Amino acid sequence: MDKRITIYDLAKTLGVSAGTVSRSLNDHPSISQKTKDRVISKANELGYKTNKFAVNLSTQKSNTIGVIVPKLNSIFMSTVLAGIEKIANEAGYNLIISQSLESMEKEKLNAKTLYDSGVDALLVSLAYDTTDFDHFANYIRNKIPLIFIDRVHNLPNCSTIIIDNKLAGYEATEHLINQGCKNLLYISGDLRRNVYSERLKGFQEAIAKHDLIFDNSNILESDLSPGSVKHAIAHIKDTSIPFDGLFVANDTFAAHCIKELKKVNIKIPQDIKVIGFNNDPISELVTPTLTTINYPGYELGVLAGQSVISHLNGDINLQPTNAITLRHRLIIRESTLK
Amino acid sequence: MDKRITIYDLAKTLGVSAGTVSRSLNDHPSISQKTKDRVISKANELGYKTNKFAVNLSTQKSNTIGVIVPKLNSIFMSTVLAGIEKIANEAGYNLIISQSLESMEKEKLNAKTLYDSGVDALLVSLAYDTTDFDHFANYIRNKIPLIFIDRVHNLPNCSTIIIDNKLAGYEATEHLINQGCKNLLYISGDLRRNVYSERLKGFQEAIAKHDLIFDNSNILESDLSPGSVKHAIAHIKDTSIPFDGLFVANDTFAAHCIKELKKVNIKIPQDIKVIGFNNDPISELVTPTLTTINYPGYELGVLAGQSVISHLNGDINLQPTNAITLRHRLIIRESTLK
DNA sequence: ATTTATTACGCAACCGATTGCGTTATTATG
DNA sequence: CATAATAACGCAATCGGTTGCGTAATAAAT
Known part of the structure; x- marks a missing residue:
């Protein structure tokens, strides 16, 4: 209860190495089923929880998707977000949501913060007065998926999701x-x-x-x-x-x-x-x-979520789906x- | 551009230790102003960015606040969220938002995920059918601030923010x-x-x-x-x-x-x-x-945000403000x- | 039975910071 | 001038995983 137990604790009690524990927990092929079972059951027994911070540092991924919207408190935007959240959540990603309040300056700040936070991807709906796009350069340069929704801008290698x-x-x-x-x-x-x-x-x-x-x-x-x-x-x-x-x-x-x-x-x-x-x-x-x-809006969010996830999974249908257009009515x- | 530079890179080029670089960057008192200036200017020159993953692992904090709401796509809730986001953002915290979709099961899942993600605090508005509260036990046990908003439940050491x-x-x-x-x-x-x-x-x-x-x-x-x-x-x-x-x-x-x-x-x-x-x-x-x-709703969100921040800052006014009641009209x- | 392939696992470097404690350089005190 | 205080910084452990590579153990092939 007091001390978090780590893979090292597991390794020690099981008489194996930490690497083996790690691989077992991640179902790595080079570990025998017997050992995996031992590790997993002991992990459950001791109430082991993986430390996301360590995983993040090691893998340089955060399992997190950033979102910047102009305003949260509009029924349209919150509906879009509901769709995004559902998909992201199902795929095991967390959503960090921030609002630009229709200001490019805040949008820049948010983009920087989210970049520094190490989001794995970014979804953006642009502020009213956004005229330059340098604040997205880091994302593009580092190949972090960047997807514009609704209020979009055409940037190389960025998807857009809109209606006609x-x-x-x-x-x-x-x-x-x-x-x-x-x-x-x-x-x-x-x-x-x-x-x-x-x-x-x-x-x-x-x-x-x-x-x-x-x-x-x-x-x-x-x-x-x-x-x-x-x-x-x-x-x-x-x-x-x-x-x-x-x-x-x-x-x-x-x-x-x-x-x-x-x-x-x-x-x-x-x-x-x-x-x-x-x-x-x-x-x-x-x-x-x-x-x-x-x-x-909800479908828009769902599609945006799915698009991000497939980008992150490395599914190769990126080029063809560079711009998704939903049907309006x-x-x-x-x-x-x- | 290609390689992120670390405090070790800075340390090497400046001829100091990594610890000194770290302390300089964090304005630690035991470092001379001269050294701090040298470190900081060199950091800017080389475009140093602190790696949040490493900070998180080292400090066991994520600078992140979790939020669970029943639904994102309601004008009331999104207005509350807008208030929370504004305060959190100003205080340098990110907001991870998830929705329970009025289901206790999803609420449990979200609570667990956010806990595993290492959020520094949790804000919750309960789902319709939430009847037990074990999924919050981890938070309370580990003294992670837990604050209920609008749809609340009285748990020991948890604040609530409501109207009468x-x-x-x-x-x-x-x-x-x-x-x-x-x-x-x-x-x-x-x-x-x-x-x-x-x-x-x-x-x-x-x-x-x-x-x-x-x-x-x-x-x-x-x-x-x-x-x-x-x-x-x-x-x-x-x-x-x-x-x-x-x-x-x-x-x-x-x-x-x-x-x-x-x-x-x-x-x-x-x-x-x-x-x-x-x-x-x-x-x-x-x-x-x-x-x-x-x-x-917006004021509710703002207060919730401020309450969380003051908890996290260790401001000592926790007991008196254990339940905040807003004025309705x-x-x-x-x-x-x- | 000996050699070769596989399988299963251990070693240890690494990710990039933070921080307690010890040590040296500097200043103050008597 | 010798000594006590401070100030300023370095060392190295630590956070908790991941992963490439090497090696021992086992199975298959001859």
Whole structure:
């Protein structure tokens, strides 16, 4: 109870060498079954626990996967993490999770800390303002698997897991147009991030295809914080040609917008139709229920987890699966009804 | 670039011993400032990085805090985690997060894994069905700080961080009564968990105080999953004396109930008044907006983080702060209007 | 029975720090 | 100037495993 027993204790009581104990415990082929059995049963008898610190030092691996996300407290991100955790846990890996709080500086710090902690792999969803990527150089140089999820960046030898944001943006926009909208507003997150810029491309493409009007007033870049809702509302009201369709970067912000619009007597969907993004639980609980794009966060996490594990196992399907694209899906609800 | 340099490399190039290098790097008093400066500048010059694995083995500490939560993908829990992470990160600790998925078996596994990984402390929010607590014995025996948050259990030498659930339950119930409700239903989570059983006590106390009717039909125990909404609705409709007030264990489930009740033409709050719990973002986005109890998840996380850190630092205020109770607050919105 | 292959295990270096204790260089004290 | 205190640093054990290589023991081959 007081003293941890080590392989040396086992070796001594069994009259074998520490190396033999170690190999027995790891089921090494060069040890006879008889000896293995003796070692293992004695280990159980004495309550032997392997000391991870020693293993880590010896093998230079930590059995740990690092994760950097912008924020933990978003339903989408925590759902992704739930998926990652499940896979990692099943594979015997621990997850060290840190948040950048949408700041590149903190992202850098976290990347460094996790690197120093010796994570075996790193999963990243980028902060809003991340513009350079030197903080990932160490990982690439030392061949530590680096995988970007959702908010990604193309770096050599790094996998990415995303959905087709451009197509999703296109489909969302076209849906609004099909429902009769003529003057659309895309309320976007930070356009430096792929997810928002790609959706913008789809937005513009759909508008062009259907010969609608378009200028800069059709785009509103926002930090999507609750405090920014009023700016969005102001933008919507302060326009020469009234908007009749809103494509909002996420469901929560869309729900806030709907609430405020209703307050100023704008009817959803009669006056303005609204489509969100993510299919957060909230989207089917608001009134009117929110049309949205289903973004399978849990599956995303599971895939990210599996991808990391297979990298770590050295499975050779790395090159072909360098970029995984998940299927999204338009979910039509009341907020875009004709 | 290729080879990590160690304190031995530094020692050799500087002509000192490895011990001196180590002490210099750790600002040990028995080393002269001149030598420290030499060591440090040379370390920077050569790009020395301390090997955490070796430090861990040597010190038998991991600079890591373990966390077990029932589910990552709930807005409340992820908010708590965000608070914990912020404090831990600032204090230089990494967070290993795992989820029990509401299963005691997985909780046991996670507790064991984290113990074997050598976490310096453990934060736990219990699974629904956790009934025995042997899996925490190792922590207590080895004096590894163990702190329960939200869903807690009283174990010797363990801190707990909660709100006064009984009082919160009382206040929620009394609010319904004050708004004119006569026949209340408490839709609860698993009553083995303190949060739900305590709220039940408050619920019963308020009912007794105001001389309302009460029997077992006034309580409905549920797993609070979306699939269980229909059971709740069935229970509400299948009653001799119609319920006119609902106290629901969390906002999301409350929102689902409201949605379904509206579908069957029951008006909220006219026919039935509803109060939720947690003050999730969703509570102010549904129609009608949801009266609820504010449960400061982020602050809870921050306090939990600070508590752990102070334990680890050996700050002596452990006994007095053995149980921290946060302030909750009733937030009155439309769903309980007269 | 002798040689050759295998099998099973021991030896000891190594991973990269930390730290108690002893020793030398330096400064203070009488 | 001799001696006691300090200050500054080196030595070497220690943390608890892993692993390449060598060797003894056993089995197979001739």
